[in-house]
Amino acid sequence: MLELEAGEAPLRRVRRPGGGRKWIADLDPGLRPALLALVEPDERGDPMSPLRWTVKSTRTLARELTRAGHRISADTVAALLREEGFSLQANAKTLEGGQHADRDAQFRYLNEQARAHRDAGQPVISVDTKKKEVRHDAARDE
Template identity: 80%
Template sequence: MSPLRWTTKSTRRLAGELTRQGHRVGADTVGDLLREEGFSLQANAKTIEGSPHSDRDAQFRYINEQAKAHMDAGQPVISVDTKKKELVGDYRNVGREWRPAGVNG
């Protein structure tokens, strides 16, 4: 099993490293060789980690109940979001890497 399965280096950087090691080659040739060996340039995949906190819905229900109670009493209610911004959903992770064709991850 080869220890090199994918890389984040560009073909230009790979060509530079190979040239430094005594193998004069251009970036286009590196790309051609990678394709011949079954590699393709693939976009990064978004990984979904963790699970929602079990008290999340309970927290929002409590806040909603408090807001309604204060509004019913004629008191003003101000909502301030102070938590860290969190991307929700499958947002694209830009960038591409050379990997064996058909291999994710």
């Protein structure tokens, strides 16, 4: 305040470079590997895994990480996931039909193809299509 009242030009920065709170990922080197271990895509039939997507919510991940000794908020989990190339999407509620006997094999094949194209520098687009049909849901009519 004295400097301003004396007519001196205001400083460009208030803090010195490097000042302020340190980023949690820098303070806790085990955090990022622990997070990635929780969301690491598995190949049980998830067509989105090569595209770095997780069905776990950031709140759930933050809770699991905190239980493991890494104090972190859901917002920070989201920021770390974005840094790692994950897409944050909400789950959609759907009515599921029966499972095809070779479903896991089909998705493993799709994952391998997507990974090969991605590793070759080619774009990978995932499209989930379903046949539209009218269904009668007796539970909904009650």
